[in-house]
Amino acid sequence: MSGNILRAENITMQFGGVMAVDNLSLEVNEGEIVALIGPNGAGKTTAFNCITGVYEPTNGCVYFCDELMLESYPHGKMKRIYQGSNAAKYTKRVTLSPDKITKLGIARTFQNIRLFSSMTVFENVLIAKHMRAKQNLLTAAFRLNYAEENRMRREAMELLEMQNMAHLKNEIAGSLPYGIQRRLEIARALATDPKLLLLDEPAAGMNPQETQELTDFIRQIRDDYHLTIFMIEHHMDLVMQISDRIYVLDFGKLITHGTPEAVQNDQRVIDAYLGVSEDA
């Protein structure tokens, strides 16, 4: 079972009576670029939120680097109204808050950009360095941590230089053009020193040329930072070009997975996207 950096088993997320994600199992191997696709409302972002600790899944477990990171089983009211399968398979509850998961090495971006919009570009990146700092309130307030503070600033600056954003460092993040905000959000996620990067629709709202640039950019950061990338995306050009493997969700259920070619020609995927005619 080695080699996979992220393994989710039987992830089920039920909101009241709605099954947002139903029995999803997936694996992401080290160094891969894996995409999660599906029509609107298929539960892709919900799956992301389960993995990053924003939601506690109703049932299922997640392993990160072969260590149990999250596990849950239907409890409380869900015990009664749970409609999924594998309810008896899990018996523990292991929960981690999103900040702990980021600390383990999973960084993410958001579908609707979430930058610290009143702070500068530099500060946005610098924030990511806060969690691994050894300072405490007193040493930080009285600048006894200057060595650490300087290191954090240097690292943040190096990252901005590598991303060709050094000239923007004093700009207010909220005033940047949309495409640069997207890039900054990725840069900020990189600053947390992740092993696995989750991108939630990185190409949303981009034109074909920008999408092409993003494709190259994603490949490049994968190689530069030795990352594994797991992303949700709607732009099929981008997905088919760079993904090693693709998972397809529809109505919360995994309908197929495999290489881009296999997925592209899968009848179930075509049906999910285009619909099935009534009289077929």
Add this chain to the structure above:
Amino acid sequence: MSKKANGIISALLLLALFGLVLMLERTLPPTHIALTVLKKGCIYALVAVSMNLLNGFTGLFSLGQAGFMLIGAYTYGILTIPVADRASVYQYFDGGIVQFSVPVIVGLIAAGITAAFFAWLIGLPVLRLKSDYLAIATLGFAEIIRAFFQWDKLGRLTNGSNLLRKFPTFNSIAFPFLVTVVCIGIMVLIINSSYGRAFRAIRDDEIAAEAMGINLAKHKRMAFCISSFFAGVGGALLAMYQTSIQAATFRSSMTYEILLIVVIGGIGSVTGSCIAAFLFIASSEWWLRFLDTEMYIGSFKVPLLRTGFRKVVFSVIVMAVVLFARRGIMGDREFSVAGIYNFFKKKFGRKEAAK
């Protein structure tokens, strides 16, 4: 202009201000209203900055400031009343149970620590709430604390609903000025540190902050405790200024006054809060006082001037600020020497370019 030069000039300016204030104190008669304004303004500036740290920099809308000031004031009073005077202060409660007293500075720090401790306690449940709900819960807390401290059963500690008095106070304006400068200085250092950045990140976007590895619960609690610490110190200073402590004076209207200062000064601006604190105190205690007395020009009686009219005018001013300068005096910018320098440089630079 370099950062260092900016710091040095700012420090010199502050020193000059301190000298000016001391000189004013020497020359003006001791009961002059300007001195009252300066003393009270210092205290309100400290509390306003502490509230701004929480509301403006961390984005937690809390209305518990009066409660924490009350805790600070009481802690200070209880700990510093000289042993010899305790019998007369606690005359209905057999001289009270605390039979020692500590120096003023220790009393001030204890006031802050006690307020921070209470903040930590109530922060455990309350900080799970957001926006308006947090405001209501903290406001409720402040009201409960006020009633609690007047409870007869606690009389041996808090003197019930009677006054606490005879604790050491200050005569010179230097004392509140220095304490305020030191406290605000520490808060500014915190705001500009890595933790301050984390607070601002939480204000801008909680979910993103969490995804950046910032422990929300820990940092919110931290901001709440820091803010309450300095509110407690401010409460103790206010007690020294008033020379007596009574729980009934720490009403929620006091919180609203401070909130008003924060809003007028600019949410997220430390210097704005300081400027607004002095403006607020000066207007309510001094500049608008003439509106409360009847006035005759020759034999013509100026209409509308009577007791209470000051508050009407004051409300109109506040409404005008909220309507026309929604971001307050300073917005979220800071008043700095470098800022002024750059402003003039730009202006003159442009003029030269035009020539």
